[in-house]
Amino acid sequence: MNFDVIIIGAGYAGVTAALNLKRAGKKVLVLEARDRVGGRVYTKYLNDGNYVDLGGQWIGPTQDRIYALAKEFEVETFKTYDEGKSTLLYKDKVKAYKGLIPPLPVYALLSLDAAIKKINKLSKGIDLHAPWQSQNAKQYDSMTLQSWMESQMGSKVARSFFQVAAEAIFAAHPSEVSLLHALFYTKSGTDFDCLMNIKKGAQEERFVGGAQEVVNRMAALLADEIQLNSPVKRINQDSEGDDVIGEGFNYRARKVIVAVPPAMAARIEFNQPLPPNRDQLMQRMFMGSVVKCYAIYDKSFWRDKGLNGLCTTNNGLISVTFDNSPKDGSKGMLMGFVLANQAKAFMELTTSEREKAVINSFASFLGPDARNYEQYLEQAWAEEEWSRGCFAGIMPPGAWTSVGKTLREPVGNIHWAGTETSEIWNGYIDGAVRSGERVAKELMPLL
Numbered sequence: 001m002n003f004d005v006i007i008i009g010a011g012y013a014g015v016t017a018a019l020n021l022k023r024a025g026k027k028v029l030v031l032e033a034r035d036r037v038g039g040r041v042y043t044k045y046l047n048d049g050n051y052v053d054l055g056g057q058w059i060g061p062t063q064d065r066i067y068a069l070a071k072e073f074e075v076e077t078f079k080t081y082d083e084g085k086s087t088l089l090y091k092d093k094v095k096a097y098k099g100l101i102p103p104l105p106v107y108a109l110l111s112l113d114a115a116i117k118k119i120n121k122l123s124k125g126i127d128l129h130a131p132w133q134s135q136n137a138k139q140y141d142s143m144t145l146q147s148w149m150e151s152q153m154g155s156k157v158a159r160s161f162f163q164v165a166a167e168a169i170f171a172a173h174p175s176e177v178s179l180l181h182a183l184f185y186t187k188s189g190t191d192f193d194c195l196m197n198i199k200k201g202a203q204e205e206r207f208v209g210g211a212q213e214v215v216n217r218m219a220a221l222l223a224d225e226i227q228l229n230s231p232v233k234r235i236n237q238d239s240e241g242d243d244v245i246g247e248g249f250n251y252r253a254r255k256v257i258v259a260v261p262p263a264m265a266a267r268i269e270f271n272q273p274l275p276p277n278r279d280q281l282m283q284r285m286f287m288g289s290v291v292k293c294y295a296i297y298d299k300s301f302w303r304d305k306g307l308n309g310l311c312t313t314n315n316g317l318i319s320v321t322f323d324n325s326p327k328d329g330s331k332g333m334l335m336g337f338v339l340a341n342q343a344k345a346f347m348e349l350t351t352s353e354r355e356k357a358v359i360n361s362f363a364s365f366l367g368p369d370a371r372n373y374e375q376y377l378e379q380a381w382a383e384e385e386w387s388r389g390c391f392a393g394i395m396p397p398g399a400w401t402s403v404g405k406t407l408r409e410p411v412g413n414i415h416w417a418g419t420e421t422s423e424i425w426n427g428y429i430d431g432a433v434r435s436g437e438r439v440a441k442e443l444m445p446l447l
C-alpha cells in the first residue's frame, strides 16, 4: 500500500505531525515500536484508579503549543503542589526553608546567584535557529558546562548545587555537556530560572489523568493510521519514495518523517548511507541518564508537617524530590530523580537494592515516615529499548559547531522531527509538539 507520508515514532512529535497531515487530507501511517503511544511520556495506571507519570509530566509558561493541545483535547491541568516549606539536606543536617533561596552559606548563595545570572546573560546571545552561528559559538562549544562552572564559581558548595540543578535539567554530568548546548537549551526554555522552578517555571503544572492523556486522545483520531508493535528496521530510499521495513511489514511512501531521537535514528539501517555529517551527529548526540522513582503513601505525610515535598541535597542518591500526589491529594506520592552518573551506578544494583537505596534517600530528607510506603515504582530510561536514555539528546563539546547543522536538514525523502529538533522548548513535550507541527508544514508543499 502507498502512503503520502510514513511517520516513524508515535511520541508527541510523531502523533502531532500525523494529525496535522491527516487533517490536511494526506494519507499517513505511523509506525510505533512500543505497544502504546506517548514514547518518553508514559502514564502508568494503578489498580486503585490512580496513575503515575513515569516519563515527562510537567508543563509551564510559554509552552503554548502543548497548552493549545490540552485545551483542544479538553485535558485539564493543575498546579504542582508547592505550599509550605522546602527541605534542604546539607552536611548531614535537614533544614526546612520558605521560598526559593536555600539556607546555604552566604558566599555560596552569592556565587550561585552570579552564575545563574551569567548563564542567563550568555544564553541571550545564542541563535536558536543556528546555534553554531552564534557569536563565540566555537569558544563555547570547546568548553563543557563543568569547565565553565569551575571558571565562574570559586565556591565548591555553589558548584555542587549548580550541578544538582544542571543534572536535573540535562540528566547528564556537566562535564559531558557542551557549554554551547547548555546556553542553547537555557534560551530555548526561556532561562535557567524557568528551567529550575515550579512557580513560573517548567515544573508549574501537571495534567489531570497524566501526561499521556493528550497524546492518547490525539491518537484516538488516528486509530486507523497508527500501527503499534512495529519497530522500523530499515529505510530503502529511491528518487520516487521510500520503503519502510520491519519484521512482517514493508510499506511505501513518498516521504518519511523520522520522529525519534537522533540516537535512536542511528539504529535504523538505510540502503543509501546518510551524509557523513548527519551520521556523525547521530553518533554524537547522546541520551542522558535518569531513573524516575516513586514511593506511594496512604497520605502525603509531609504536607501535615507544613512541607511541600520539594527536597534537595548535594550529597545523596536522589538529589531532588517532588510531591507528585494526585490533584485531590487522596494519596501521598513522592517522586525523586536519580540522575547522570548516580543513575549509571544505580542501574547496576539489583531491584531490591535499588528500592532500599531510594527509600533510604527519601527518609534522609523526610524522616522515618518515608519508610511506611505502600508501593515503590521506578522507570530507568536508559534500560528502555526504544528510548535508551532521557530526558533528551544532548550535544557534547564540538558537536553543534561541526555537525549540528544536519539536525533538521532533510536527506532525500527523509525529514526529521522529535523534541531534539525544536528551537523552542528543546527537550520538552512542548518542543516535541512544535517539531511535529514544523515538519508537517515543511512537507505540505512537497506532497
Ligand SMILES: Cc1cc2nc3c(=O)[nH]c(=O)nc-3n(C[C@H](O)[C@H](O)[C@H](O)COP(=O)(O)OP(=O)(O)OC[C@H]3O[C@@H](n4cnc5c(N)ncnc54)[C@H](O)[C@@H]3O)c2cc1C
Residues within 6 Å of the ligand: 008, 009, 010, 011, 012, 013, 014, 031, 032, 033, 034, 037, 038, 039, 040, 041, 054, 055, 056, 057, 058, 059, 230, 231, 232, 233, 259, 260, 261, 264, 268, 290, 292, 381, 386, 387, 389, 390, 391, 392, 417, 418, 419, 420, 427, 428, 429, 430, 432
Ligand atoms: C523521566 C522523564 C521526565 C521528563 N520530564 C519532562 C517534563 O516534566 N516536562 C517535559 O516537557 N518534558 C519532560 N521530559 C521530556 C519529554 O518526555 C520528551 O521531550 C518528549 O516526550 C519527547 O517526545 P518525542 O515525540 O520527541 O520523542 P519520543 O517520546 O521519544 O517518541 C519517539 C517514539 O519513537 C518510537 N521509536 C523509537 N525507535 C523506533 C523505531 N525504530 N521504529 C518505530 N518506533 C520507534 C519510541 O518508542 C517512541 O514512542 C521527560 C522525559 C523523561 C524520560
